[in-house]
Amino acid sequence: MPNYFRANVDAMASYIPGEQPPRGTQIIKLNSNENPYPPSPLALAALQNIDGEQLRRYPEPFGGEFRQAASQVLGVPSDWMIVGNGSDEILSIVIRACTEPGRKVVYPMPTYVLYRTLTEMQAADVVEIPYKEDYSLPLDELIAADGAVTFIASPNSPSGHIVAKADLRKLASHLSGVLVIDEAYVDFAQENAVDLVQEYANVILIRTLSKGYSLAGLRLGFGVANPQLLDGLLKVKDSYNVDAIASTVATAAIIDQAYKNACVAKIQASRNQLTTDLKNLGFHVWDSQTNFLLVQPPQNNAEYLYQQLKAQKILIRYFKQPGLDDKLRITVGTDEQNQTLVKALGYLLQELPTE
Known part of the structure; x- marks a missing residue:
């Protein structure tokens, strides 16, 4: 097949966004930092x-x-x-x-x-x-x-x-x-x-x-x-x-602005609670001023946890690149979504053998 592209385009890698399951899919989506609440x-x-x-x-x-x-x-x-x-x-x-x-x-x-x-x-x-x-x-x-x-x-x-x-x-x-x-x-x-x-x-x-x-x-x-x-x-x-x-x-x-600020306040409160819950599971959690958390699992098994959560229809973000391949990025969802995530992580961590 002929090469139609400029040399720099041919050589570059495509940007890979977070997974977007089809509408109506029963899944907890915490991978793209979307707001869990409806628009104004x-x-x-x-x-x-x-x-x-x-x-x-x-x-x-x-x-x-x-x-x-x-x-x-x-x-x-x-x-x-x-x-x-x-x-x-x-x-x-x-x-x-x-x-x-x-x-x-x-x-x-x-x-x-x-x-x-x-x-x-x-x-x-x-x-x-x-x-x-x-x-x-x-x-x-x-x-x-x-x-x-x-x-x-x-x-x-x-x-x-x-x-x-x-x-x-x-x-x-x-x-x-x-x-x-x-x-x-x-x-x-x-x-x-x-x-x-x-x-x-x-x-x-x-x-x-x-x-x-x-x-x-x-x-x-x-x-x-x-x-x-x-x-x-x-x-x-x-x-x-x-x-x-x-x-x-x-x-x-x-x-x-009143509606936006009310939703932001709920997300900030949920972020604080999720931070506490993940720390209680042994995760290292970086301070965040966003609607997501960067976390490091206690057993440095980020990719494994990402895959296991995905199998349970919970999507979070894993970056397979230096400096991030031992970490996970988790969007702050509703309190119910966050608790489902925390419970799933707790079970996964209990199943892992300890050294």
Whole structure:
């Protein structure tokens, strides 16, 4: 068969998302960090009220309705925002606009592996700098690398930790390229870095409605940055990248902060209880400011537990890569789901022979 692809595309590995069982499958799904609660009633009502005229016409090309609503929530001018088909598209826009062969994309590892995939698509240079054992930021190394784009996920996946704002501020002030602060999980955290975009022209903050707002299936995310930075990014944005349904539903969801905050509070409480329960089983559990936990089983048998839970129709995430192959990432579900998981793990651990 002929080779139709660019050399860099031919050589790269595909991004592998978490398993997505068919709808209606009786399974406890704790592998993709989805919110266990339904979207805002206001969002569902907005969806039901979509009319044919909204579908007949092209959508507003810049997501203006959503930008206005998000502006009120974040206290940032609406023209400081770019809206995308999920936050992944905003990440892709940054890479397409700012990188090329010979330009570096830098980030600490382990983190969101899509950064590597997007960089390889553009044949730019990947520079991965290991996190320290305690997940403190390798600040000096990141500054020295001085990438055209530097990605920092805060809170980070899969570790769940938040990066100190002082470290982000130091990075922004020392880098000559763009600093992307990926705040996909910020709704579950104690602080955010939205003020840095007004302090530094090279910072873009990226958010999603997939996690805190229970809209992973909708695909809407946005970036916040100085308009001068956005001007360059908008040049490579698809003409109508956010559909009318997504914009309308997301607008209703982000306005309903009371509902979102109530769901977040339930998840944070469940996260604390799940942490305690797993520690009681002997797991090492890293502190988390997300809706998931990174854990290490007491007998270092992460892959075995992942497979056994999957056989019992409980999905969690296992990463077969250095630094993570002895760990598991577990999405915080409802209290009932979490207790089913804990009970299953307790039985599995009892069945294992002790040395």
